[in-house]
Amino acid sequence: MILQLARLLGRFAVFWGVWWLLTDGRTDGLVFGAAFAAVAAAMPLVIVEPRGTDRPLALLPTVLRGLLLLPFFLWQSLYGGIDVAARAFKPRLPLTPTLFDYRLRLPPGPAPVMLASLVSLMPGTLAIVSGARLRVHVLDAGRDYQDELELLEAQVAWIFGVALQAPRTPAPTRWVSSGPETDA
Amino acid sequence: MTDSLAIALLLAGAGFFLAGTLGLLRFPDVYTRLHALTKADNLGLGLIVLGLMLRAESGAAAGKLLVIWLLVLTASAAASQLVASWARARRIRPWQG
Numbered sequence: 001m002i003l004q005l006a007r008l009l010g011r012f013a014v015f016w017g018v019w020w021l022l023t024d025g026r027t028d029g030l031v032f033g034a035a036f037a038a039v040a041a042a043m044p045l046v047i048v049e050p051r052g053t054d055r056p057l058a059l060l061p062t063v064l065r066g067l068l069l070l071p072f073f074l075w076q077s078l079y080g081g082i083d084v085a086a087r088a089f090k091p092r093l094p095l096t097p098t099l100f101d102y103r104l105r106l107p108p109g110p111a112p113v114m115l116a117s118l119v120s121l122m123p124g125t126l127a128i129v130s131g132a133r134l135r136v137h138v139l140d141a142g143r144d145y146q147d148e149l150e151l152l153e154a155q156v157a158w159i160f161g162v163a164l165q166a167p168r169t170p171a172p173t174r175w176v177s178s179g180p181e182t183d184a
Numbered sequence: 185m186t187d188s189l190a191i192a193l194l195l196a197g198a199g200f201f202l203a204g205t206l207g208l209l210r211f212p213d214v215y216t217r218l219h220a221l222t223k224a225d226n227l228g229l230g231l232i233v234l235g236l237m238l239r240a241e242s243g244a245a246a247g248k249l250l251v252i253w254l255l256v257l258t259a260s261a262a263a264s265q266l267v268a269s270w271a272r273a274r275r276i277r278p279w280q281g
């Protein structure tokens with residue numbers, strides 16, 4: 001009950017903050033915004049959670065923890081942008097792409113999607129969620145990405161306040177072609 | 185001082201947009217092109233947003249610009265995952281040199 005109330009207030013704070021930003025910091029609309037933020041914050045009490053969500057997301061702590069890690073993500077994103085821009089500008093187009101699977105330790109829900117999005121901002125990697133795996137496309141097959149992915153996964157777990165589990169799928173990590181494929 | 189920094193950031197942002205477009209045109213397949221679009225364009229927009237934030241009239245206006253960037257980041261991450269999933273479902277094989 002206390003937890004539910006805390007989460008309700010947390011959501012309210014986030015939504016009211018967004019309202020404040022959207023109205024360019026005007027003070028005369030804040031009461032109006034508070035009413036809408038309150039309704040929006042109460043919504044999850046009425047609406048059923050999507051399937052596969054173990055427990056409701058604590059919005060305010062998630063946003064705050066995300067903001068704490070923002071400098072790291074921005075730095076990686078800067079590095080990733082410079083890396084791919086340099087490749088695009090080089091006349092010889094230095095690309096040795098490959099695909100592999102990364103076995104997720106995150107529970108299903110929003111966290112793996114967040115991880116895939118962040119991986120796509122990191123230098124040389126692009127990811128989609130495929131069941132209990134992350135399908136990762138990389139620009140430089142000669143590099144090892146395992147450690148980076150594990151670190152990133154642990155950070156996402158911390159942001160969402162979830163525990164990492166043992167991978168839910170068996171081994172092979174290098175991607176193997178299955179069935180007929182067409183060239184791009 | 186602030187103005188010249190803002191101009192530098194805006195120009196750098198434009199440079200990354202150029203790189204993203206160049207990558208879109210030059211890279212060999214759908215996956216590598218997604219790399220160019222998600223990373224270079226998002227960074228370009230980030231730098232432009234940063235440049236504009238320096239010239240924003242209030243803290244809230246600057247925060248709004250930042251939120252715009254985060255929303256575009258989210259949209260672009262979702263779009264790139266959808267395009268990549270679509271390509272995988274069509275069994276489009278990644279280019280391997």
